[in-house]
Amino acid sequence: MQIRRQFETKMAEGDMTAMIDMVFQLIIFFMVLMNFAQDDQNDKVKLPSSELAKPPEASTDVPIVLNLNSDGTIYMGANVATVSSLSPLLKTEIQLLTSRNRTAKDANIIIRGDQSTPGGLVQDLIKKCQDQGFEKFALRVREEVL
């Protein structure tokens, strides 16, 4: 009688160890691969691609990301502007930098321009940022899949 009882409890247990191992493995895989920096990206902007594009080895110092759409709309974080109405946003950004003992010269403006944007518009945008004292620019491109 005692033997039979023991057998029953074993049946109810089931061996979950291997399954839980696998499931945890999968969870960790997806968590690690998840791109948390996607806040910077904008789905409306289709970046041009380049074979030389390589992810930067070190993270950029004081990045300011500007998404430039093909119709000239600029997405800066949650704000939407155009080239002509960008100055107030940049001024706020400079105030923020000053409060952290940095200047506009330390900031890196990262331009994520759509591939069909007129090139002159990108130049206008750079000019606008220069007027506010920004000096360092980076043009973001997508890695070309060879």
Next chain:
Amino acid sequence: MKFESKRGSEKAELQLTSMIDVIFLLLIFFVLTFKIAAQEGDFSIRMPIAGSGGNPDASKEPIKLRLRANADGQLSDIIVNGSLSFGNDWTKLRGFILQVTGGDAPPTPEDGPEVEIDLDYNSNYAYVIQAITAVTGQRKGDEIMRLVERIKFAAPRKAAE
């Protein structure tokens, strides 16, 4: 003694159901939010404000790269230094850059030739990136050979031009 063994077997029977529920929920969440994003990289461009500080080598003229575009923004001509025309062949432009640099990367980013890009207002941004790609380096397998590190833009042309 009998009582003890009974208790032991009950202890081994863990309630896994709720944990597995939560874990599957997490798994489904991560699977659904997973998006394969293409890798991105940067081309840095130095645009010091005119008049602030002396240009270290003002005597050295930059290589002038002119990109002409038609009304649709499509590239029509690549002109180097005002005279050499490469049509719309980026490999010819890279050949020219290889000739100028001797195929070597400059010892420091500050050295070496500088390229000034002058483009028509409506020329597509994608061509600007192609020009920068052709000029800044060459890919050999997995290695990237740097050619010109210093890129700048000429004064923007007006939309009407």
